Amino acid sequence: MLRLKYTLPVALLLVGVAVFFFGGTHDEKIVRVDMSVQEELIVPEPEPALTYAYLPQYSHKVSYLRHSRLIDYLAKETGLRIRQVFPDTFEEHRNMVDRGEIDISFSNPMTYIRIANSGAKAFARIIEPSGSPTFRGQIITRKDNRSIRNLKDCIGKSWIAVDPLSAGGYLYPLGLFYENGITTSDFREISFAPGPGGKQEKAVLAVYAGKYDIASIREGTLEIVKDKININKIRIIAETKPYPGWVYAARKGLDPEVIQKISNAMFKMSMDDPKQARILSQAGMRGIIPARDNDYDSVRELSKELGLSTLYNKQGGTE
Amino acid sequence: MRLFNRLRFRTKINIGLTLIVGFTSLIIALFVIRMASDALIEQSRKRGQVLAGNLALRAEDPLLSVDLLRLESMVNELKKADDEIVYAFIMDDKLRVIANTFGEGFPVNLKYVNSDNGTAINEVTVDTGKERIFDFAAPIFISDKRLGTVRVGLSRVGIQSIVSNLIYAICALTGAVLLLAVVASTHFARSMTIQLGALQKHAEDIVATYLGPGLTKDEKPKSCADRFIGFLRQTKRGDEVQELTETFDAMAMSLECHIEDLQITEMDLTRQKELLKTIINVSPDFVSLLGPQLTYLAVNQPLYNYLGSTEEKIIGKTDKEFFPPEIAKVRMDEARQVLETGRTINKEHRDDYDKDSPARWFHTIRVPVYAESKKIIGVLSTARDITELKSYQAQLIQSQKMESVGKLAGGVAHEINTPLGIILGYAQLLQDDFDADDQVAKDLAIIEKQARVCRKIVADLLGFSRQTESEKMPMCFNNSILEVVQLVSHTLKLEHVDISTELDDRFPIIHGAPEKLKQVWLNLLSNAMEAIEGKGGIHITTKLDTYSMTITAVFADTGHGIEPKNINTIFDPFYSTKPVGKGTGLGLSVSFGIIKDHGGSIEALSPLPKCMLREYGLPENSGPGTMFKVVLPLDEISDEEDSSPYSI
Numbered sequence: 018m019l020r021l022k023y024t025l026p027v028a029l030l031l032v033g034v035a036v037f038f039f040g041g042t043h044d045e046k047i048v049r050v051d052m053s054v055q056e057e058l059i060v061p062e063p064e065p066a067l068t069y070a071y072l073p074q075y076s077h078k079v080s081y082l083r084h085s086r087l088i089d090y091l092a093k094e095t096g097l098r099i100r101q102v103f104p105d106t107f108e109e110h111r112n113m114v115d116r117g118e119i120d121i122s123f124s125n126p127m128t129y130i131r132i133a134n135s136g137a138k139a140f141a142r143i144i145e146p147s148g149s150p151t152f153r154g155q156i157i158t159r160k161d162n163r164s165i166r167n168l169k170d171c172i173g174k175s176w177i178a179v180d181p182l183s184a185g186g187y188l189y190p191l192g193l194f195y196e197n198g199i200t201t202s203d204f205r206e207i208s209f210a211p212g213p214g215g216k217q218e219k220a221v222l223a224v225y226a227g228k229y230d231i232a233s234i235r236e237g238t239l240e241i242v243k244d245k246i247n248i249n250k251i252r253i254i255a256e257t258k259p260y261p262g263w264v265y266a267a268r269k270g271l272d273p274e275v276i277q278k279i280s281n282a283m284f285k286m287s288m289d290d291p292k293q294a295r296i297l298s299q300a301g302m303r304g305i306i307p308a309r310d311n312d313y314d315s316v317r318e319l320s321k322e323l324g325l326s327t328l329y330n331k332q333g334g335t336e
Numbered sequence: 337m338r339l340f341n342r343l344r345f346r347t348k349i350n351i352g353l354t355l356i357v358g359f360t361s362l363i364i365a366l367f368v369i370r371m372a373s374d375a376l377i378e379q380s381r382k383r384g385q386v387l388a389g390n391l392a393l394r395a396e397d398p399l400l401s402v403d404l405l406r407l408e409s410m411v412n413e414l415k416k417a418d419d420e421i422v423y424a425f426i427m428d429d430k431l432r433v434i435a436n437t438f439g440e441g442f443p444v445n446l447k448y449v450n451s452d453n454g455t456a457i458n459e460v461t462v463d464t465g466k467e468r469i470f471d472f473a474a475p476i477f478i479s480d481k482r483l484g485t486v487r488v489g490l491s492r493v494g495i496q497s498i499v500s501n502l503i504y505a506i507c508a509l510t511g512a513v514l515l516l517a518v519v520a521s522t523h524f525a526r527s528m529t530i531q532l533g534a535l536q537k538h539a540e541d542i543v544a545t546y547l548g549p550g551l552t553k554d555e556k557p558k559s560c561a562d563r564f565i566g567f568l569r570q571t572k573r574g575d576e577v578q579e580l581t582e583t584f585d586a587m588a589m590s591l592e593c594h595i596e597d598l599q600i601t602e603m604d605l606t607r608q609k610e611l612l613k614t615i616i617n618v619s620p621d622f623v624s625l626l627g628p629q630l631t632y633l634a635v636n637q638p639l640y641n642y643l644g645s646t647e648e649k650i651i652g653k654t655d656k657e658f659f660p661p662e663i664a665k666v667r668m669d670e671a672r673q674v675l676e677t678g679r680t681i682n683k684e685h686r687d688d689y690d691k692d693s694p695a696r697w698f699h700t701i702r703v704p705v706y707a708e709s710k711k712i713i714g715v716l717s718t719a720r721d722i723t724e725l726k727s728y729q730a731q732l733i734q735s736q737k738m739e740s741v742g743k744l745a746g747g748v749a750h751e752i753n754t755p756l757g758i759i760l761g762y763a764q765l766l767q768d769d770f771d772a773d774d775q776v777a778k779d780l781a782i783i784e785k786q787a788r789v790c791r792k793i794v795a796d797l798l799g800f801s802r803q804t805e806s807e808k809m810p811m812c813f814n815n816s817i818l819e820v821v822q823l824v825s826h827t828l829k830l831e832h833v834d835i836s837t838e839l840d841d842r843f844p845i846i847h848g849a850p851e852k853l854k855q856v857w858l859n860l861l862s863n864a865m866e867a868i869e870g871k872g873g874i875h876i877t878t879k880l881d882t883y884s885m886t887i888t889a890v891f892a893d894t895g896h897g898i899e900p901k902n903i904n905t906i907f908d909p910f911y912s913t914k915p916v917g918k919g920t921g922l923g924l925s926v927s928f929g930i931i932k933d934h935g936g937s938i939e940a941l942s943p944l945p946k947c948m949l950r951e952y953g954l955p956e957n958s959g960p961g962t963m964f965k966v967v968l969p970l971d972e973i974s975d976e977e978d979s980s981p982y983s984i
Contacts, residue, residue, distance in 0.1 A: 034366060047461045047468070048449040055441035060404060061432045077397035081478050103401035 094282035136269025151259030154189030174230035185235030388474035407435035867895020875952035894958035
């Protein structure tokens with residue numbers, strides 16, 4: 018007969034194995050699904066709503082994050098159904114406004130003067146976080162790049178800009194270079210940040226990574242990327258003169274009553290109200306003030322100086 | 337268990353190692369498989385979560401821009417990129433599928449099986465009936481707004497396939513290890529069993545009395561000491577079994593040496609035992625040793641021959657087995673007495689153990705045997721046959737008696753002789769007074785004759801009484817016989833016994849005592865006459881042998897003969913077949929003494945050979961008959977010179 022000294026270890030071992038295999042089993046939720054029951058999918062149609070688009074200078078997500086609360090606020094205040102749409106490019110944004118797919122466009126001045134040509138009309142503009150209703154472009158380089166001290170030093174260097182249609186990210190700095198007698202041909206290379214969104218950040222990152230000597234960005238971008246890079250290693254070479262800030266424009270033919278409702282809701286917002294202040298801060302503005310089309314004449318002038326009409330015509334094909 | 341015990345040692349080692357390796361491998365395999373499969377599943381789950389999370393992140397922008405094409409391509413790319421991904425689809429915040437990998441037919445139920453509203457990636461296992469799928473639901477959140485959900489289905493087939501491969505690999509590895517273990521164990525067991533086999537061979541040699549190693553049966557055995565020295569020089573270093581073998585061999589050799597010593601001692605002991613046994617057995621005495629239970633511990637050959645048994649049958653038994661109850665009781669009582677008292681018994685007794693044999697006298701001594709603790713542990717008995725001694729004792733007593741009787745008879749005869757002479761003289765004188773034909777003269781002649789007979793008897797008595805005084809002289813052998821025949825012829829006639837003689841006519845002269853010899857003849861004739869009951873015959877023959885210078889007298893009768901068992905005892909003193917009062921039993925004994933005194937021999941033969949009956953003219957229809965043959969030398973031979981044993 019088997020003795021205890023043999024049976025005990027074997028029994029303990031078996032118990033251990035049993036505990037290991039059955040006691041420690043991972044909790045698993047098993048759901049039976051009959052895959053044979055199928056349906057044909059229909060592409061969901063978006064519900065009819067007032068469309069709101071933010072010029073895609075940042076990624077869609079950032080765009081959404083910045084404006085979703087504001088849109089919610091506006092919808093709530095106006096009682097309108099408002100939906101944010103996300104064009105991938107500036108051009109697409111402009112085209113969508115032109116086509117009437119964007120009812121309310123929030124764009125930079127350069128884009129505005131372009132869509133204004135097709136009938137869009139500015140009705141509000143923002144106060145920058147700095148408190149000014151204007152904003153500037155900035156030319157930056159790595160702090161350790163000792164060969165670039167001023168604008169003249171940028172000659173022969175590689176330049177990454179945000180977008181050919183970017184105001185603060187390209188056109189304003191380009192205007193500054195023109196004022197200083199520097200043209201696009203003076204640069205070794207002018208590149209634009211790739212991709213549909215996040216172009217401001219990409220321009221900063223490209224300089225930070227040392228891929229390009231200088232970058233042109235919108236004022237306030239460094240604040241946005243401070244979590245991604247050490248902005249202490251970035252030096253601002255020059256800033257452009259201030260231009261009117263971003264503008265809200267209604268597409269051609271939008272019901273003035275709607276414009277009025279939205280305008281009222283926008284203008285009502287105040288940094289004094291903590292709730293609204295949070296909405297405004299998230300949207301990267303301190304407030305929204307009324308605007309008129311001629312507020313952007315300075316920009317039109319710059320555009321003319323830079324000869325962007327041709328460019329716009331070439332790109333947009335409308336003028 | 338018996339079956340297992342019967343297995344070979346090699347097989348047992350193989351089975352044991354196989355079980356150990358197999359069991360260990362099984363346990364390890366089970367744990368490894370379980371851990372590996374758990375790790376793989378966990379890894380797969382994490383991978384699924386990462387994939388779903390990534391897709392959710394990547395889907396944020398297209399979802400915001402309602403770029404269905406990008407979403408569609410994202411899910412399809414994801415599915416293409418990994419074979420294990422069964423499906424992927426993206427739902428908007430209203431649970432409407434806006435991109436999927438199913439093509440057109442989307443499983444309706446799949447949409448709702450993993451609909452956790454939390455922010456974390458939720459996981460369920462979908463059982464489709466054909467396979468099991470890890471379903472990961474990653475919510476697409478931007479800020480606190482849920483834009484939709486990404487669902488990714490990861491097949492478990494791949495994981496199971498990897499687990500199966502792992503199981504196969506572990507099984508194959510276990511098998512290989514098992515095979516190696518069996519090969520190694522076989523080799524190990526073989527080396528073990530070779531040594532054990534050598535050990536067994538040596539053990540068999542020991543059983544076959546070939547002790548020690550390295551000695552084949554053909555080899556000439558050396559002395560134990562030489563082999564031991566040789567073995568010690570040859571010792572090899574090895575493992576425990578080798579050491580055991582050598583220890584065993586050393587033990588065997590030591591044993592052999594001891595056995596040799598024992599054999600020598602045994603031979604000595606055997607020799608001593610044989611010597612002792614021989615001494616005891618050649619002793620004419622009956623020697624026996626009784627134990628405390630009065631059983632025989634040892635007997636010598638004379639005793640077991642006397643008892644008519646063998647030593648083996650006697651050892652361990654008591655006197656009850658061999659003696660009549662009354663004799664056995666006496667013997668056992670004596671032995672018990674010696675055991676209890678420690679006193680020696682010394683006695684003479686007559687033993688009637690064998691009724692068919694003549695009674696024998698024994699001188700028995702029973703002495704106690706003491707152990708070292710002074711305790712009596714047995715009785716040693718010696719019994720010496722003193723029958724002959726007793727017979728001589730009796731003969732001596734009888735001789736003394738006869739001598740007294742002879743002296744008395746001689747005195748009486750001497751006294752009677754004178755009156756008889758006077759009677760004879762006067763009878764002769766008176767005859768002269770009467771005529772020969774006168775009746776008185778005839779009566780007187782009868783008186784004279786009977787008186788002469790009386791004087792003859794008296795003369796014989798005188799002769800008998802003077803036997804010690806008789807002297808040997810040259811005498812005629814035939815005449816001494818004839819005188820006796822003449823003396824007894826009348827009596828024989830009365831008893832109807834015919835007597836005839838055939839005497840050697842060369843009349844041999846011997847040197848002897850005539851009266852004593854006549855007494856011998858008288859005894860022989862007297863015995864013959866008494867043996868012939870009724871009618872019979874006696875024939876006496878004498879024959880001279882000049883070659884051996886002896887004279888032989890043969891007395892043949894047709895009497896009842898002598899029993900074969902008594903033929904050797906008839907010359908013993910006082911032996912007699914006659915009833916009490918009819919004879920003393922001294923006749924033949926005395927005759928024997930006389931013949932021996934003359935340097936001759938006397939022997940008896942019974943029954944008488946038939947040829948002799950015819951030769952002597954005796955009646956053939958009579959009894960078996962007896963023949964006494966007396967041989968006497970012609971020249972006197974002195975007693976000193978006569979050293980030849982008598983032949984009876």
